[in-house]
Amino acid sequence: MASRLPSRTRTHKDAAPASPTGWPERFTVRWLAQVDSTNTALKALAQAGAPDGFCLGADEQTAGRGQYGRTWHSPAGEGLYVSLLFRPPCLTSDQMHHVTTFAGLMVHDTLARFVGTPARLAVKEPNDVFLDGRKVAGILVEADWHGAALRFVIVGIGVNIGQVSFPEGLRQPATSLRLALGEAAPPRAAVLDALLNAFQDHWDAFLADPAGVVAVRRQDICFLPGTFHDRQERPY
Template identity: 40%
Template sequence: MSKMVKNPLFAIHHVARVGSTQDAVRRAARSGAPAGYCCVADEQTAGRGRQGRTWQAPANTALLASVLVRTGPATVPGVPFAAGLAVLDALDRVAPIDAQLKWPNDVMAGGRKLAGILTELEPGAAPEDGRAAGVVGLGLNLRVPSFPAGVDGVSLDELAAVVPGRDRVLNAWLDALWRRIDALEARGMPALLDEWRRRAVGLGATVTATTARGAVAGIAEDIADDGSLLVRTRDGVVRLVAGDVHIGASPPDG
């Protein structure tokens, strides 16, 4: 049984426990839910990140939410970047800290992961005025007491003088996300990526990326207009559309 969290712009459904907020919103999208439909959970039992990885946090220690968005086909690649900038916008508003964005979907603070973003298209949802349905998920550590071995995470309570309530962070992120998507559709990818670069960590640094085709090592030169990462290797520039990026000459053990 879900209950509503008040926000005049969104239909925010709160659940105590769910397999995955991402899957819940995808099901709602297939059933005709409008843009702005959001699921937020106290706990996920099957939360996931990119490439099927699990996202775990003890109950009531993280913001775990997904929201349905609608965008035109040309702006779909920009949604993950808009979502990341919206996280920084929200933190600037409710809990100012020094945070950066790491390609493709991480929010970092002090070299550790504060939040992750997952963006997926939902092909089973009927298009509206030619606009595709996408689901944007956010997992943001608020008060996680400890992290599993091999996870270099950080919580907001380690960084901010005062940690706002989860729903306040959620509402700030949703408001910022809508503004960012509106700006993306009005101004296009180049303007969005210019701002993303200014808030990014790792551009110009030596990186090692783990991809489906193997490891790629080199200098992270830039973000291409389609959002891919350009890495200059000894054999030339490689364009990455997906992968895990470690800043440094080699990935950490584990």
Template identity: 40%
Template sequence: MAEHPERTPLDQEVLRAALLGPAGAYAALDVVPTTGSTNADVAAAAQAGAPDRVVLIAEEQTGGRGRQSRAWASPAGAGLYLSLLLRPEGVSPVHFGWLPLLAGLALTRAVRSACGVEAAMKWPNDLLVGPAERKCAGILAEAVVPVGRAGGGPASPAVVVGLGLNVDHQPDELPARPTGPQATSLRAEGAVGLDRAALAIRLLGELDTVERAWRSQGGDVVRSGQLAAYREASATLGRRVRVELAGDHSVLGTAVDVDEAGRLLVRSDSGRTEAFSAGDVVHLRAR
């Protein structure tokens, strides 16, 4: 196994000074040395009544999860592993499906501006970086079933958005991926000036910007400008794709758009345009 460099722990107080109120965008932020899953921890906090915009960052996860319960490698000090609790007041839960896409948009912007590498989102939740378009991050959003508040009233709907970003991973710390884009890290792609604290501040700042704009318009991605912004950040639109669905069913075609519901629109080889709200998307070479 390769020798790993010394890694500087995240400074919780530096992050709090930059991101918490009264001037900051977030209600609470904690950094823990290790946990099983930040998403699971924040979901439990949501059930206990935690407020909107609580952030948990772990130096290491021992049970990190991706979509469809896939494992996410989270070695200590190598990446950013964080979860954010959102209670979007004034937004109908029918629009909550946009939250992982908004997180992807924020992540793309943060990596592009802070790290000097090519970055774009593969629908719905993979950050692809570098000329070979390798996977550098994933996003998992999970709704939390509301429970009653202590005073007896209903709790507001909540969503936990988790992000895992490979920052300083060495080759032997990256998981093998039997299908889809191979895993990479920002360091492996030649990113400059890597500072996990600065990157966390940039990422959470970008996420505040896009989510606040979306929330201010009641979840309307057209009026808030977030649909147009997501289209610009997409690595999938205009590409020939295979959408893999449950039951070994798949659809071949060209990804032509993302609609107002966050669904991927694919013009299939039969000429019919289909909308997908879930599924694994594989980028294919043009015929």
């Protein structure tokens, strides 16, 4: 399986994140210097048998994707670009949108640890996390089905960390942890560690009751009105 991973093709100013204490045990973390899209690469790995809990990250994405084929700007070393592979035994297609919302909650909780004031954060459904009224993170959930049976689901997460500027013409104003927190912005490894711990701590409870877990958390987090597109357009 490892041989199917794209090779490291470049070096960057910012080394790949490494956990000083080891990543949460549920996850196997692989890191690339550069990849087209961690979601795309992880899908190929999943089809080749990568296990539940596989996490693929990259310093840079050359074709990072948002919803509906939109571009996710992924400059080298500036953001966290990761995709998590899950093989839940029981999720249905009707429950897939809960995975996106749940991932937004996990990103929210992760960033709250560093931002300190949770009121600065908001989840904008279906798939965005906002900081100080600007988009700081996006989520792209993609599933693979065999008839009605879920083979696997990939949760792709992009968090803006070190960017000090963004391309013109974004659909919504953007920010980064660096812009919002200055020198207090955490390194990518700390964000990844907190994110994986959040998933590890809450994933099993989510699987047991997806709608219930999301409904409970909705009560104590700021949700912004989202853009809901035709269900048929959803990527899952």
